[in-house]
Amino acid sequence: MFFGLFAGVDQAKAEAALNVNADGAIMVDGETGKVLYEKNADSPLGVASMTKMMTEYLLLDAVKHGKVKWDQEYTVSDLVYKISQPTGLSNVPLRLGEKYNVRELYEAMAIYSANGTTIALAEVIAGSETNFVKMMNQKAKKLGLKNSKFVNSTGLNNQDYHGEQPQGTGAEEENVMSPRDVATLAFHIINDFPDVLKTASTPMKVFREGTTDRIVMKNWNWMLPSLVYGYQGMDGLKTGTTDFAGYCFTGTASRDGKRYITVVQNAKDISGKNDGYKARFGETKKMLDYAFSNYTKEELVPKHYQVKGHKTLPVIKGKDDQVKIYTKSAINMIIQNGEKKNYQPVLVLDKKKINKDGELTAPIKKGETVGYLTIKPKNGEKVSFLTAEGQQKVQVNVVAAQDVERANWFVLMMRGIGHFFGDVWHGISTTVKGWF
Structure with missing residues (x-):
């Protein structure tokens, strides 16, 4: 195996x-x-x-x-x-x-x-x-x-x-x-x-x-x-x-x-x-x-690396509506000389931490794991490892870069009211547009 x-x-x-x-x-x-x-x-x-x-x-x-x-x-x-x-x-x-x-x-x-x-x-x-x-x-x-x-x-x-x-x-x-x-x-x-x-x-x-x-x-x-x-x-x-x-x-x-x-x-x-x-x-x-x-042993991903297009994640029920994420450590791997450019990062978020809309729920602690990052060659061919433990050495945790405190009940209530009236107004405007 x-x-x-x-x-x-x-x-x-x-x-x-x-x-x-x-x-x-x-x-x-x-x-x-x-x-x-x-x-x-x-x-x-x-x-x-x-x-x-x-x-x-x-x-x-x-x-x-x-x-x-x-x-x-x-x-x-x-x-x-x-x-x-x-x-x-x-x-x-x-x-x-x-x-x-x-x-x-x-x-x-x-x-x-x-x-x-x-x-x-x-x-x-x-x-x-x-x-x-x-x-x-x-x-x-x-x-x-x-x-x-x-x-x-x-x-x-x-x-x-x-x-x-x-x-x-x-x-x-x-x-x-x-x-x-x-x-x-x-x-x-x-x-x-x-x-x-x-x-x-x-x-x-x-x-x-x-x-x-x-x-x-x-x-x-x-x-x-x-x-x-x-x-x-x-x-x-x-x-x-x-x-x-x-x-x-x-x-x-x-x-x-x-x-x-x-x-x-x-x-x-x-x-x-x-x-x-x-x-x-x-x-x-x-x-x-x-x-x-x-x-040669190359650093393919540096510590605190942020994936393009995924530098932050949306947050619900928090004082902030998003949180910055990055890799906890670097990824180093033995590769053929000159092949570093042929590898790309792959971000995998923890499905237990995010909702169906891809949002995290506050509170969030700095350093909290939200997923992991691994690397794959751009050509999509296959590399193998002797053990699962060995493969995990080219996989690093992705963590929250800062704390996000949970918003208090009043702020959450006001946001709820704002969302409610926003939805009502959106419904009215859509209906009105339908008349013309």
């Missing part, structure tokens, strides 16, 4: 300029969730370890609400021990019966994509991975992820569980998400829990320093500035790779007050071959380079 305004001129230009080599891709503004580019954005595709973003979200939410603490200890279960041992999977070695705290399990998951620690966190939060998968799908529904299905917390193929996968899921199943859903999840994580980027941007960390289980965890996001495909401003978010999903990456980078989120699923090189790490990072770089070069 996506939320539309009115224009897709930006997307059309991006699609003409970009030919992202992946089964699915999307690029959005990190602040509003405005969609700037998309390819097969609503097709459910493999996500592999990008699944862990949902595990991260549920963990950070549990910590926020005091249900889980960072220093809380966890004792390794049989399943977690078994999953954490294979060197062919992303892992840190966990000892059966050993205790680990939540923070170190989280860092191993977020930095090194460790699968055993991910299941451990699922057990911490929900008691079992089976219960946790139910939570994942419930949260997906709440976040508006319409083309996603979770069967485990890690993104592994269920076959890797060797018959011990979450109950109610099949051995051949894998998690799937559409590019739009992946971007929506990433958008929620970095906006709801911005500290996630502090961990996601850690290029290297040592797990269990000073023990025989010591392991250097190098971040799989090789686009972090100090790593192989370093990119200025890159600070997240999650890679993923399986035979089913191919090479996937959800990236986010920030420069000069602008943040973008990109997603590629089953990325390939220019010849259409899946050449691994280079493809997913190369296609991500292509999108980010385009975004930082071709988009």
Whole structure:
């Protein structure tokens, strides 16, 4: 599900300029969730370890609400021990019966994509991975992820569980998400829990320093500035790779007050071959380079803006017969360079505040909301946002600029008499004109 305004001129230009080599891709503004580019954005595709973003979200939410603490200890279960041992999977070695705290399990998951620690966190939060998968799908529904299905917390193929996968899921199943859903999840994580980027941007960390289980965890996001495909401003978010999903990456980078989120699923090189790490990072770089070069954050509507022809509203039962109205704040939005002139304001008055004749009723307080203002492109095409909340960031309240007190009973009575005789005189004059 996506939320539309009115224009897709930006997307059309991006699609003409970009030919992202992946089964699915999307690029959005990190602040509003405005969609700037998309390819097969609503097709459910493999996500592999990008699944862990949902595990991260549920963990950070549990910590926020005091249900889980960072220093809380966890004792390794049989399943977690078994999953954490294979060197062919992303892992840190966990000892059966050993205790680990939540923070170190989280860092191993977020930095090194460790699968055993991910299941451990699922057990911490929900008691079992089976219960946790139910939570994942419930949260997906709440976040508006319409083309996603979770069967485990890690993104592994269920076959890797060797018959011990979450109950109610099949051995051949894998998690799937559409590019739009992946971007929506990433958008929620970095906006709801911005500290996630502090961990996601850690290029290297040592797990269990000073023990025989010591392991250097190098971040799989090789686009972090100090790593192989370093990119200025890159600070997240999650890679993923399986035979089913191919090479996937959800990236986010920030420069000069602008943040973008990109997603590629089953990325390939220019010849259409899946050449691994280079493809997913190369296609991500292509999108980010385009975004930082071709988009700018513009003030489309200033604070206290008045719409031409609607600078005031009529008022009844007040000491004044009209009131000035203006926007409470400014509207800023990421748009293509040079496109500011192609947007226009749209005023929407609150029908609960005005009568059938479009009049407000006194008393009116300065700052009282009488409607809202949004913007739309003059060409009438369509622009979309990942969430309703994001779309509301390009919508501002329109308020009364001054107080209008209610007139006293005598003034209202005299006005009523004046209106009465005015109506009588109008009726007489109309009748008289009819005689001639």
